[in-house]
Amino acid sequence: MYSFDYYNPTHISFGEGKIAELDKLVPSKAKVLVLFGGNSAKRTGTLDEVKTALGQRDIVEFGGIEANPTYETLMQAVAVIKEEKIDFLLAVGGGSVIDGTKFVAAAALFEGEPWDILLSWGAKVTEAMPFGTVLTLPATGSEMNSASVVTRKEFQAKLSFMSDHVFPQFSVLDPSKTFTLPERQVANGVVDAFIHITEQYLTYPVNAPVQDRFAEGLLQTLIELGPKALSQPDDFDVRANLMWVATMALSGVIGKGIPHDWATHMIGHELTALYDIDHARTIAMILPGMLDCRRDSKQEKLLQYGERVWGISQGTIDERIDAAITKTREFFEAMGIKTRLSDYDLTAASIDEIMTKLEKHGMTALGEKQDVDLAMSRKILERNL
Structure with a gap:
């Protein structure tokens, strides 16, 4: 740590x-x-x-x-x-x-x-x-x-x-x-908090078990409470715990003493600025491809995430990582949030426009190892098309 x-x-x-x-x-x-x-x-x-x-x-x-x-x-x-x-x-x-x-x-x-x-x-x-x-x-x-x-x-x-x-x-x-919030905003909040946690957790190990276990517990709580927050909108305990999870996700506690990523957010911000898509939805359409394209550098934490958060412990390394990414995408979709650029009428031409903005704004070396260059960003966007 x-x-x-x-x-x-x-x-x-x-x-x-x-x-x-x-x-x-x-x-x-x-x-x-x-x-x-x-x-x-x-x-x-x-x-x-x-x-x-x-x-x-x-x-x-x-x-x-x-x-x-x-x-x-x-x-x-x-x-x-x-x-x-x-x-x-x-x-x-x-x-x-x-x-x-x-x-x-x-x-x-x-x-x-x-x-x-x-x-x-x-x-x-x-x-x-x-x-x-x-x-x-x-x-x-x-x-x-x-x-x-x-x-x-x-x-x-x-x-x-x-x-x-x-x-x-x-x-x-x-x-x-929060009882009167529209379903769209509740779903956005759950997914936003989820990805805030993964941006701090899904990097590489630095022997920080307190932060890891805290992050994993928060992710499991969101997975448990997310669907309930949609189906039971007036359940005080559900909304209370969801509110506190979202606060803890980015209060700073789980992110101390560990590497951070935030590449998903940086690319997602460009989609919001260009196309006025909800922030949570832009990062939900980026994260699965981000994890897929960077599976080698994130391998240890992806395997840990799959086992501790989703209970995935069987199969080859690639099969377990594939399953963890699939579970993540399925959770977002179950919350009513689409995870492909094409779901928002974005095309290959849109990717060219996004790349222009990333370069203009200096987003040329992103991620915990600064290895998400423009070529990698394009690959991530294409993977999520």
């Missing part, structure tokens, strides 16, 4: 009715900008519940943050902060709203062109506004980490950044707020 530092200052308030805790969590004199996505926060009553919990605090609303938050929209929020003299941010929504709020928190105090936050992967961030979150869609783990992904429509670019300055001060997780 590698040496590492671990830091996570986010206060988690978990359980039904926990939105009321906002009165204690948000500074009493704060002028709060509440950021949210579409109309669901209003329609379900969550936004009203949040405003009630905030009591007499001065509140300004900013809605319209997209499912893939855009630089253009988020810069409008930055303008509101400066005009209204906001001093605290509150994200109400899923990972996209929280990711967007992280960027806004950093951009509002950034000296220079805020796009440089993303071009520098967050290295230029020296401060950020304080903010908290009310999670309504478990998927990304953004409620308990310091990472964010933002799309700039003008450039058809989807870039990420990380900074210790954008950890949420707190996150409120009330599983009952």
